[in-house]
Amino acid sequence: MLETKSLRLAILKAIYGGRSSHIGSALSVVDLIYYIYKYVLKFNPKDPEKPDRDRFILSKGWAASALYSVLARMGFFSEDFFVKNYCRDGSSFIGITTLSGIPGIETTTGSMGHGLPIGTGMAIAGKMARKPYRVFVLISDGELDEGSTWESIFFGGHHGLDNLTVIIDYNKLQSFGPVKNILDPEPIEDKFKAFKWSVQRINGHDLYEMERVFSKIPFEKGKPSIIIADTIKGKGISFMENNNVWHYKPPNKEQFDQALKELQS
Secondary structure (H helix, E strand, O other): OOHHHHHHHHHHHHHHHHOOHHHHHHHHHHHHHHHHHHHOOOOOOOOOOOOOEEEEEEEEEEEHHHHHHHHHHHOOOOOHHHHHHOOOOOOOOOOOOOOOOOOOOOOOOOOOOOOHHHHHHHHHHHHHHHOOOEEHHHHHHHHOOOOOHHHHHHHHHHOOOEEEEEEEEOOOEEOEEHHHHHOOOOHHHHHHHOOOOOEEEEEEOOOOHHHHOOOOOOOOOOOOEEEEEEOOOOOOOHHOOOOHHHHHOOOHHHHHHHHHHHHOO
């Protein structure tokens, strides 16, 4: 996708330079995060803690490089600053989203299943205080293994938190293999409907499908919204796509050059 190819390039350079991991996870979600910030969220990069801002939580915090690349594009800081400092000694650009002084980061995540409970709390607090902000939480499909995730889903549906939207990065791979072989979440749509959520499903790399669905939020008054986004881990770099080894390692020089060539073509 042309709009996000340069973001993928920044992610690649940052991870290669920082000798970091989780590039597959970052490439899986960067299209979604870009769309949400570009077309959905209400925020001000010059006033990142404005009380009425919409909140975005990257619960799969190990995809931090994708969020950093988008925050740079939106003007929170420069892309060059991110790329040159990501996962370097003493840097605040840590490899999971962390409250370490980076503007635009709402909370520390990365431990499986923590982001959605926090987001649910923010949403009900907004309701109680009659605040106009909305809360968006992007979770991994692997986080559906976590009891805290399902407690939050139960809670959100019960309280009718229609200011809460959850996006599932459904790339169908988690740290040790295919999601369906570890704890199969299917039938996934039926489960969320049973918990009183309104459900839509999209191609998580297609901006037109995102526009069709995100423009309808909340999908139903009095219900939280959930978007199941079918994605490809490692999307955009041919030898990384659907290859779980890229959950763990950075590219070497030869692999970096090959990926660079693909993204610059």
